[in-house]
Amino acid sequence: MILEADVNVEGHNTVNETNIPIMAHPPDVYSDNTLEEWLDAVLKSKKGIKLDFKSLQSVEPSLDLLRIKNQTGINRPVWINADILPGPNVPSFWPVVNATRFLDLIQKTFPDVTISPGWKVLYIPLFPNVTYTQAMVEEMYDTVKHLPQKITFPVLAVMVKNGWPHLSWLLSQSSRFSLTLWQGEDNPTLNDLLFIRDNSNPQRIYYDIYEPMLSQLKEAAKQKDRPRRFYPGGDIVDYFKPANSDGLNILWETVTDRDSLLSSLEDSSGGMLVIPVISGSGTSKIAVVEDSQPELPLQDCLELILASKKPWGIYLRVKSQSQLAVSLQLLRQAYDNDLLYHPTWVNMDVAHGAFSVQGYITGQEFLRTIDQNFPYVTIAPSWPPEVLHQGYTPQLVEDMLELFQGTWQDVSLQLHVDHLERSKDGLGSLLQSQSHFSLTVEHKAGKEELKDGTQSLMSVHEWNKQRTFYNIPKAYKGSIIARLSD
Numbered sequence: 001m002i003l004e005a006d007v008n009v010e011g012h013n014t015v016n017e018t019n020i021p022i023m024a025h026p027p028d029v030y031s032d033n034t035l036e037e038w039l040d041a042v043l044k045s046k047k048g049i050k051l052d053f054k055s056l057q058s059v060e061p062s063l064d065l066l067r068i069k070n071q072t073g074i075n076r077p078v079w080i081n082a083d084i085l086p087g088p089n090v091p092s093f094w095p096v097v098n099a100t101r102f103l104d105l106i107q108k109t110f111p112d113v114t115i116s117p118g119w120k121v122l123y124i125p126l127f128p129n130v131t132y133t134q135a136m137v138e139e140m141y142d143t144v145k146h147l148p149q150k151i152t153f154p155v156l157a158v159m160v161k162n163g164w165p166h167l168s169w170l171l172s173q174s175s176r177f178s179l180t181l182w183q184g185e186d187n188p189t190l191n192d193l194l195f196i197r198d199n200s201n202p203q204r205i206y207y208d209i210y211e212p213m214l215s216q217l218k219e220a221a222k223q224k225d226r227p228r229r230f231y232p233g234g235d236i237v238d239y240f241k242p243a244n245s246d247g248l249n250i251l252w253e254t255v256t257d258r259d260s261l262l263s264s265l266e267d268s269s270g271g272m273l274v275i276p277v278i279s280g281s282g283t284s285k286i287a288v289v290e291d292s293q294p295e296l297p298l299q300d301c302l303e304l305i306l307a308s309k310k311p312w313g314i315y316l317r318v319k320s321q322s323q324l325a326v327s328l329q330l331l332r333q334a335y336d337n338d339l340l341y342h343p344t345w346v347n348m349d350v351a352h353g354a355f356s357v358q359g360y361i362t363g364q365e366f367l368r369t370i371d372q373n374f375p376y377v378t379i380a381p382s383w384p385p386e387v388l389h390q391g392y393t394p395q396l397v398e399d400m401l402e403l404f405q406g407t408w409q410d411v412s413l414q415l416h417v418d419h420l421e422r423s424k425d426g427l428g429s430l431l432q433s434q435s436h437f438s439l440t441v442e443h444k445a446g447k448e449e450l451k452d453g454t455q456s457l458m459s460v461h462e463w464n465k466q467r468t469f470y471n472i473p474k475a476y477k478g479s480i481i482a483r484l485s486d
Helices: 036-042 056-072 098-110 135-143 164-172 190-198 213-222 234-241 258-267 298-306 323-334 364-373 396-405 418-422 424-432 454-463 474-485
Strands: 002-009 022-025 048-053 079-087 114-120 151-156 177-182 205-208 252-254 269-279 286-288 313-320 345-353 378-382 411-416 437-442 468-471
Touching: 002 036, 002 056, 002 424, 022 036, 022 286, 036 048, 048 056, 048 151, 048 190, 056 079, 056 098, 056 135, 079 098, 079 135, 098 114, 098 135, 114 135, 114 164, 135 164, 135 437, 151 298, 164 468, 177 190, 190 205, 190 258, 190 323, 258 298, 269 298, 269 323, 269 468, 286 323, 298 313, 298 323, 323 345, 345 364, 364 378, 364 396, 378 396, 396 424, 411 418, 418 424, 418 437, 437 454, 454 468
Parallel strands: 002 048, 048 079, 079 114, 114 151, 151 177, 177 205, 252 269, 269 313, 313 345, 345 378, 378 411, 411 437, 437 468
Antiparallel strands: 002 022, 269 286
């Protein structure tokens, strides 16, 4: 257990201000308990120490006290916390503890600590989706990346689920990093806390959570048969856990109507379900599965998938620009209702640069619509077929990579087997792309058995088995596996 104390200096920002650190949370600036008295009491116990500094003035005298106490041995974890950057719902002019001075004082005075640098946050229930952004976590990373200590980032628990893609990115930058989930006036749900636990290393998540929620979380975490609350934008290899962690061993099936979907849900063990989405024929023009008779609304299709207990991924192949936002809003609704814990991909043919073809959604509009409606997905763009007569040329590849270079989501570029053999130069550029890009190779059902493209398939497969996927009918998959195994 760690005991936390809010620390300020006596009379802070008054004419009576001293350099004596006291136990006080703003707006209080006086106390009958000094930090030294508190430390003396805590050091008689076996509990850890966390000091939460409310002003820069309190940092140096407090660290001096720790240094003096350590002459006889503190012998326990010491965490040093301060809000050093503005966070969600906080304007940039709100005061925070000066980050440079705070971190320099720790290095100079008492560096044998875990540093807990946080954001000043304000949770507004009317805007529940406001959370930590990629810009916020990148600024924090740039601020602390040079430090040698272990670092735990305190984050408001009720905001963490929606900010998970950004906070998980921050965690991935160093094995020294962890998160501490703290609870404010608004309680996180048990599902929110389980979501974080299910998508992280439990040893790198700490919980400053009140009872009874903490006990409920401990009990739920012990249940081995509970369904995993998977982040929809997460890695499908982590979700499906295919043999040898090889993307080739993930099953893909296409939904054509209600009967085909029910057959897959009943007979298959799980995999990625490709759902082609168009506008329905009725006056309402709702999103429906292409060529389904009778028309299968996308909402009904999603509800059937989400009701299954098998591991399914959702791949929306959106063929109507008017249905992109509608489809994403259905995903958002399921996510907000704690139903969508499946890997979710969104595909469209997009126009950009060398593949700017009239009639297709622009890449920027595609990204903007995803970010505005439901950004917690893997983005799966493809090139318009009209530009692929010479294969995936270096210019086509370069422009696609440039379009998605700055995205924080995972991006899986969609490739057709038919064009691979004409794409050796462009394929080289693809295989050198950065880590958040993966490749998905497609061969459509109804086409003849693969004759060409085997050599290119082998090159793609050898590039990275965990980052290459195969949307190929089961009838062809066996022969492909045999060829790649030769």
